[in-house]
Amino acid sequence: MxxxxxxxxxxxxxxxxxxxxxGTIPVxxxxxxxxxxxxxxxxxxxxxxxAYSVFPVWVALAVVVFLAPSGRRxxxxxxxxxxxxxxxxxxxxxxx
Amino acid sequence: MKLAPRTxxxxxDAHAWVGVVASLLLHVMFFMGAFALFxxxxxxxxxxxxxxxxxxxxxxxxxxxxxxxxxAALRPTPMPKLQPLLQQLDFERPLSGAQRVAFIAxxxxxxxxxxxxxxxxxxxxxxxxxxxxxxxxxxGSFLYSMHYLGPLPYGVWIAGLASMALLxxxxxxxxxxxxxxxxxxxxxxPERVARTWTSDLHKVLGVFGLPYQLLYAWTGAVxxxxxxxxxxxxxxxxxxGNERALAEARGDFGAELEPTGQRLxxxxxxxxxxxxxxxxxxxxxxxxxxxxxxxxEASTLTLYGDLPGHAFGAxxxxxxxxxxxxxxxxxxxxxxxxxxxxxxxxxxxxxxFGGYGIKLLYALLAFATCAVIISGxxxxxxxxxxxxxxxxxxxxxxVTVGIGAGVVPATACAFSANRLLPHALHSSQSSWEQGxxxxxxxxxxxxxLVWHAPRRVSSVALGLGGITWLxxxxxELASPTGAFxxxxxxxxxxxxxxxxxxxxxxxxxxxxxxAARPAPAAPLEASLSSSAGE
Numbered sequence: 082m083x084x085x086x087x088x089x090x091x092x093x094x095x096x097x098x099x100x101x102x103x104g105t106i107p108v109x110x111x112x113x114x115x116x117x118x119x120x121x122x123x124x125x126x127x128x129x130x131x132a133y134s135v136f137p138v139w140v141a142l143a144v145v146v147f148l149a150p151s152g153r154r155x156x157x158x159x160x161x162x163x164x165x166x167x168x169x170x171x172x173x174x175x176x177x
Numbered sequence: 178m179k180l181a182p183r184t185x186x187x188x189x190d191a192h193a194w195v196g197v198v199a200s201l202l203l204h205v206m207f208f209m210g211a212f213a214l215f216x217x218x219x220x221x222x223x224x225x226x227x228x229x230x231x232x233x234x235x236x237x238x239x240x241x242x243x244x245x246x247x248x249a250a251l252r253p254t255p256m257p258k259l260q261p262l263l264q265q266l267d268f269e270r271p272l273s274g275a276q277r278v279a280f281i282a283x284x285x286x287x288x289x290x291x292x293x294x295x296x297x298x299x300x301x302x303x304x305x306x307x308x309x310x311x312x313x314x315x316x317g318s319f320l321y322s323m324h325y326l327g328p329l330p331y332g333v334w335i336a337g338l339a340s341m342a343l344l345x346x347x348x349x350x351x352x353x354x355x356x357x358x359x360x361x362x363x364x365x366x367p368e369r370v371a372r373t374w375t376s377d378l379h380k381v382l383g384v385f386g387l388p389y390q391l392l393y394a395w396t397g398a399v400x401x402x403x404x405x406x407x408x409x410x411x412x413x414x415x416x417x418g419n420e421r422a423l424a425e426a427r428g429d430f431g432a433e434l435e436p437t438g439q440r441l442x443x444x445x446x447x448x449x450x451x452x453x454x455x456x457x458x459x460x461x462x463x464x465x466x467x468x469x470x471x472x473x474e475a476s477t478l479t480l481y482g483d484l485p486g487h488a489f490g491a492x493x494x495x496x497x498x499x500x501x502x503x504x505x506x507x508x509x510x511x512x513x514x515x516x517x518x519x520x521x522x523x524x525x526x527x528x529x530f531g532g533y534g535i536k537l538l539y540a541l542l543a544f545a546t547c548a549v550i551i552s553g554x555x556x557x558x559x560x561x562x563x564x565x566x567x568x569x570x571x572x573x574x575x576v577t578v579g580i581g582a583g584v585v586p587a588t589a590c591a592f593s594a595n596r597l598l599p600h601a602l603h604s605s606q607s608s609w610e611q612g613x614x615x616x617x618x619x620x621x622x623x624x625x626l627v628w629h630a631p632r633r634v635s636s637v638a639l640g641l642g643g644i645t646w647l648x649x650x651x652x653e654l655a656s657p658t659g660a661f662x663x664x665x666x667x668x669x670x671x672x673x674x675x676x677x678x679x680x681x682x683x684x685x686x687x688x689x690x691x692a693a694r695p696a697p698a699a700p701l702e703a704s705l706s707s708s709a710g711e
Contacts, residue, residue, distance in 0.1 A: 093190065101191070110410055117415040124426035125513045131415065132407055133518070136341065136398045140348050147191050148184060176416040176426055 096152020101143045104159040109139035111166035119173040128176070179356045192349035196553045197573070199342035201580045204550045205323065206336060208584055210393070211540040212320040214528055215672070219317030221285035222669045223595050223610075224301055224310075225656075256282050256463050257302065260448045262309050263468070266291060266300075267444055273472030280466045285665055288312075313606040316595050319614075320588065325401060328611075337401030344394040350383060358384060371690060372559035379552040382545045389542045390549075396526040428513035434475035434497070434504075441472055445498040450478045453501045454494045458508065460484060461492055468498060477504065484508075489517075489524035533668075544679075551581045575625045582635040583621025585642035585680050590617045592673065593645050596652060636688040643681030646673045 117131025149155035180188065212219060259280055266272055266289070275293040287302035289309055299318070300309035319328070326332030326339075354361050361380040366373055383390075399407075408423075416423040447468060455461055465481040476498040484490035495505040507516065524530060528539050554577045562570035591614040598609055625634045650670055 093187075110407070113407065114410070114414045117411060123514075125428060125515045128411065128415065128423065128426045129515045129518055132403065132411060133399070133522075135403075135407055136344060136395055139341065140344050143345055144188065144191070144348060144352070147187050170414070175414070176419070176422040 092151060094152045097147070097149055097155045098152075100149070100152060100155035100159055101146040104156060105139055105142035105146055108142055108159055108162050108166065109135050111163055111170070112138045115166050115170050115173075118170050118175045124176055180352065185353065188349045188352045192346055192353055193553075193557055195342050195349070196346045196550075197557050199339045199346070200550045200554050201577065202326070202335060202339040203343055204547050204581050205584055206326065206339060206397070207393075207543045207546045207550070208588075209320050209324040211543040212317070212588070213324040214536045214540055214543075215669075216317035216321035217283040217285040217288070218665055218669060219320065220288070220312065220315065221301065221317075221665060223314035223316040224312060225596075256280065256451070256466065257287060257304075257307070258448055259451065259466060260446060261307070262289065262302070263444055263447050265308055272444070273440060275471045276469070278468045278471055282464045313603050314595055314610060315607045316591060316610055319591075319607065319611055325397075333401050334405070337398055337405070340394050340397035340401060343390065344398060347387065347390055347394055351387070354380065354384070371555065372563065374690075375552040375555040375559060379549055379556055382549045382552075386542050386545050386549065389539070390546055392525055393546075396522060399522070400526065426515070428507070428516040434470075434477055436470040436473040437475045439474035441474060441476070441499060444472070445476065445478070447478065450496050450498065450501055451480060453496060453503070454478075454480045454482075457494065457503060457506065458482070458492055474499060488530060489520040491520060547581075551577060554581075572626075575631045576622070578631045578635040578638070579622030579625035580618075582638040583618050583625065586621060586638050586645060587614045587618035587642075589642040589645035589677070589680075590614065592649060596649065632687065632690075636684040639680045639684030639687065643677045643679070643684060646677030646680065648677075650674050650677075 113131040113135040115131075116134055117127045120127045120130060122130070146155045146159065149158065179185075262280070263272070263278065266278065272278060272291065275291050277292040278289065279292075280287060280289045286304070289300045289302070291298045291300075299312040299315065301312055302308075303310050322328055326336040329335065351358070362384045363381065365377045365381050367377075368374075369377075412418060412420050412423055416426070445468070447466070451463060451466060454463070461480075461482040462485065463480055463482040465479075467479045468476060469479065470476045478496045478498050479493065480496070481491060481493045484492055492506070492508045494503065494507075496503055512520070528536050554573065558565070558570055558574055565571045565574060591610045594610045594613040595606070598606060602609055621634070621638050625631050625638075628634050650673065653666065653670055
């Protein structure tokens with residue numbers, strides 16, 4: 082088991098772990114939706130890139146969020162990203 | 178590239194924790210994946226009462242095909258006349274109202290299924306009698322379903338999450354070893370203590386199998402969760418609830434008709450419909466023929482087939498069953514980017530190329546990935562608690578043994594049950610096979626939890642699995658049906674013989690392997706710097 086100084090240095094916390102593993106899922110889905118709605122490509126390319134980017138984006142986000150200084154910062158960052166993605170998605174029309 | 182000490186340690190911890198939490202699920206998925214590659218062959222092998230498919234000379238799909246795996250077994254067998262089989266099924270139980278009747282041509286022969294009111298009945302074609310016979314065993318299909326944890330509650334969801342965990346473990350593993358990836362490719366020191374050789378094994382096989390593991394992690398996540406999560410979300414948020422718009426963007430123009438409830442007087446002439454499709458596309462080799470909403474006025478026939486000479490080149494046609502009019506054709510030239518991408522993406526997952534050579538390579542990589550996963554758990558134990566002083570680590574060791582090694586005799590005994598069950602029990606053969614599988618696995622887990630030396634249990638479990646598989650070879654050779662003359666039987670037996678020998682060798686190696694020695698406790702700074710250099 083890790084000793085206290087190591088824990089303090091790495092600042093592992095349940096909040097940051099949950100943010101990295103679960104909080105990143107809606108953000109990755111949001112990135113996929115934004116790509117599918119906003120990319121200046123044909124519908125087939127937009128849907129392809131949007132749908133198939135979700136899992137690679139999730140992994141990248143999870144690694145980055147694990148490195149956040151604290152759980153609070155991690156969650157705030159994710160919420161901010163989700164808000165930005167929502168705004169971008171709403172400003173582009175989807176498929177009809 | 179070398180990571181900063183803090184980054185390195187956080188990524189290392191994420192790799193270790195994600196790996197250890199998902200390890201045993203992933204081990205089962207990869208172990209079963211090796212059998213899933215051959216599920217059609219195993220289903221055919223598990224029905225010894227059926228006459229063997231007629232061998233047809235074809236060009237080998239893989240130049241270095243071993244002679245025990247003949248060219249005839251590489252490609253789907255040609256479709257026989259389907260109309261008599263359709264009439265046979267209709268005679269046994271009227272098909273009107275069934276959601277689908279499908280005929281599937283595979284290397285192991287033709288099989289069929291009827292889907293009705295949520296129930297699913299499978300048949301195998303017996304060339305000697307020219308009829309379909311209801312499957313008594315579903316050994317191959319059961320092992321296939323275990324590949325995606327189908328028999329477990331919410332199994333597909335769990336398998337999807339495990340695939341995501343694998344993706345994260347792989348990416349963090351690569352980040353940890355960016356600085357010395359080349360060295361980890363080759364460094365294996367089996368003479369060292371367990372902590373060292375398990376770590377070497379984990380890294381060597383992990384680096385060698387990285388492209389394969391990345392492919393399966395990504396495709397597995399998409400297969401399990403893409404249709405459950407991503408697609409419904411895209412329907413709502415990308416196409417504003419318009420499912421058709423999204424389907425059209427994907428290149429799926431969905432020619433299937435909604436059933437009207439108006440009944441037709443007779444079954445359609447399915448062979449005439451297939452002939453119509455083959456006239457439309459002469460080079461097509463049909464592998465899947467499905468009649469939807471049987472007996473309904475809006476019933477359609479869907480036909481899939483391979484186009485020889487094209488990687489993952491497939492064509493599908495939809496015809497109206499009533500009059501044979503063509504409703505849709507999707508071929509290579511009109512397949513959009515989405516359909517071509519998916520043909521490659523899923524074609525690589527299902528090994529739909531290269532014949533048995535690629536399938537054998539995939540199976541070998543699947544077993545190697547099992548070794549990566551289990552050795553990862555052993556590294557965890559050796560680093561964190563070499564003397565197993567903590568209860569949690571003792572439980573982890575025992576569960577790793579019980580589930581990881583126990584799945585080997587469980588699978589081997591399911592194979593034996595298929596051959597040794599008395600004839601009186603054949604009507605419930607698949608239940609017995611699965612019962613033996615779960616029973617042996619549970620016994621191995623229970624033994625590993627109570628036995629004083631869990632490492633010995635892993636050796637015994639692997640040895641038992643090996644002996645059980647090897648025992649099938651003389652048993653089959655002595656079989657009065659002379660099944661060994663059949664190429665498919667020879668191929669399956671060769672595979673089981675190799676598996677048996679490998680399991681026995683692994684059990685023997687573990688029995689004699691040197692146990693872990695306690696490592697001296699190191700302070701944080703020393704630990705971080707030594708980890709960075711390790």
